[in-house]
Amino acid sequence: MSLVSKGLEGIVAAETRLGEVKGNEGVLFYCGYDINELVKTSYEEVVHLLFYNRLPNRAELDKLTQALRAERELPQGVIDFLLSAPKSARPIDVMRTAVSMLGCYDLKRHDIDVGENLANAIRLVSQIGVIAAYFHRARQGLSLPPVRKDLSEAAHFLYLINGEVPSAEAERTLDVAYVLHAEHGFNASTFTARVVASTLSDMFSAISAAIGALKGPLHGGANEGVIHMLQEIGGLDKVDSWVEDALAQKKKIMGIGHRVYKVLDPRAPHLREMAIALTSQLGEAKWIQMSERIAQIMRERKNLNANVDFYSATVYYSLGIPTDLFTPIFAIARMSGWTAHVLEQWSENRLFRPLSEYVGKPYGQKVEPIDQR
Numbered sequence: 001m002s003l004v005s006k007g008l009e010g011i012v013a014a015e016t017r018l019g020e021v022k023g024n025e026g027v028l029f030y031c032g033y034d035i036n037e038l039v040k041t042s043y044e045e046v047v048h049l050l051f052y053n054r055l056p057n058r059a060e061l062d063k064l065t066q067a068l069r070a071e072r073e074l075p076q077g078v079i080d081f082l083l084s085a086p087k088s089a090r091p092i093d094v095m096r097t098a099v100s101m102l103g104c105y106d107l108k109r110h111d112i113d114v115g116e117n118l119a120n121a122i123r124l125v126s127q128i129g130v131i132a133a134y135f136h137r138a139r140q141g142l143s144l145p146p147v148r149k150d151l152s153e154a155a156h157f158l159y160l161i162n163g164e165v166p167s168a169e170a171e172r173t174l175d176v177a178y179v180l181h182a183e184h185g186f187n188a189s190t191f192t193a194r195v196v197a198s199t200l201s202d203m204f205s206a207i208s209a210a211i212g213a214l215k216g217p218l219h220g221g222a223n224e225g226v227i228h229m230l231q232e233i234g235g236l237d238k239v240d241s242w243v244e245d246a247l248a249q250k251k252k253i254m255g256i257g258h259r260v261y262k263v264l265d266p267r268a269p270h271l272r273e274m275a276i277a278l279t280s281q282l283g284e285a286k287w288i289q290m291s292e293r294i295a296q297i298m299r300e301r302k303n304l305n306a307n308v309d310f311y312s313a314t315v316y317y318s319l320g321i322p323t324d325l326f327t328p329i330f331a332i333a334r335m336s337g338w339t340a341h342v343l344e345q346w347s348e349n350r351l352f353r354p355l356s357e358y359v360g361k362p363y364g365q366k367v368e369p370i371d372q373r
Helices: 043-052 058-070 076-084 091-102 116-139 153-162 168-181 188-198 203-214 222-233 236-248 268-282 286-302 308-318 323-347
Strands: 019-022 027-030
Touching (some): 043 058, 058 116, 091 203, 091 323, 116 203, 116 323, 168 268, 168 308, 203 323, 236 286, 268 286, 286 308, 308 323
Antiparallel strands (some): 019 027
16 A cells, blocks of 8 residues: 555655745745845845746846736726626635636736746736725725826735725735735645646636635635634633633634644744734734734644734734735735746646545446346
8 A cells, every 4th residue: 555645745746946834943935035034025026036036136126017017907808707796706706717817818018028928927916916906896886996007016906995095004014914925835725726737727727726725714714714713702801711612622723823834934923013013003902912812822722823824814904904805815915926836837847647545445346237226
C-alpha cells in the first residue's frame, strides 16, 4: 500500500520563486523579501515584485502603475451583469462569475509592452476591485462612479465603494492589508489556480477556480466568520463563557490556528496594530478587546495563535467595509499572487495528475440483471 497524505500535507508539488512559508518559524517571504520588510512598500511595488521578481525603481513603478490604471474600465457586458445580478447574491459569487465573463472580452489596450498572458494578469489585478465595488453599489441601488486614474489600488477601491476619496490613513491601512495578503505559497486557492493552468486552460478559468476555492470558510471565508463570532458573543464580559462553551462543544474558533503556521502568523501583528489604532479612533474598542481576550485564552488553553483573518476582520470592519466584502477583499489582494503563479506554472508547465489510493469494494464485482438487484 502506498503512503497517503490526506490534503497533500507535507507533499512538495512543484518549485516556485514566488513565496515561501516557514510555518515552524512563523516567517513569510515574497521573492526572498521578509513580509516585515515588504510592509514598508506599497501594494503596487509588491505586484511588480511578484510579476518581475524584483522591486521596481521609480520609473518601473510608474510604468506598472500607469498600466494598472489604464485597465480599470470594465466591459459594458460585465457592468450590465453586475447591475442585473440578484441583490441578495453573495459578492464573492458575483466576483467569480464576473471574472469568468472577462475572459469573453478581448484585451482592448495596454500602456506597457508585455505578452498577452501578463497583460491579462495586469488586467485582472486592475479590474477585480472595480468588480467588487460596483456590485456593492449596484445592490444598494447606488450609481456607479466612473473609474479614476489618479488613485492607488487601495484608494481607488475605497473611493468606489464610498463615492469619496479616502483619508491617507484609510488608504495606507488597506494598502498594507493588500501587501500582507498578496501571496502565500501553495495555499488551496493558489494551488487550484495552478492545477487549472497546468491543463493549459486560460487565465480567467484558473482565476475563477481560485476564487471558488477562496470562498470556503476554511480558507478566505474565515475572516467573515470572525466578525460574525464577535457579534454573536456581544461583549467583553461574555467572551470567557462563550469560548468555554465553544471548546466544550468542539466548535472551531474562527481566526485561531493555521494549517501551516505552528507559531504566530507573521502577518497578524501588523494587522493587530492597525486594528488597535482604528478601533481606538472610532471609539469601538470592544472589538479589539474581545479579540485580544479570545487570543489570550486560546494561547493558554490550546497553544494556538491568531492568524491573519483574526485581525483583518476587525481592520475591515473598522474601515466601514461590509462583512460580506471581506473575502472579496482577500481576492483583490491575492489576485497578484494568483496570476503570478499561473504565469510561473506556464513558464515550465507539467500537468498535475496525482495518484489516489483505491479503498472501495474488492475488484471483480459482477453486474446482476437489474430485476435481481
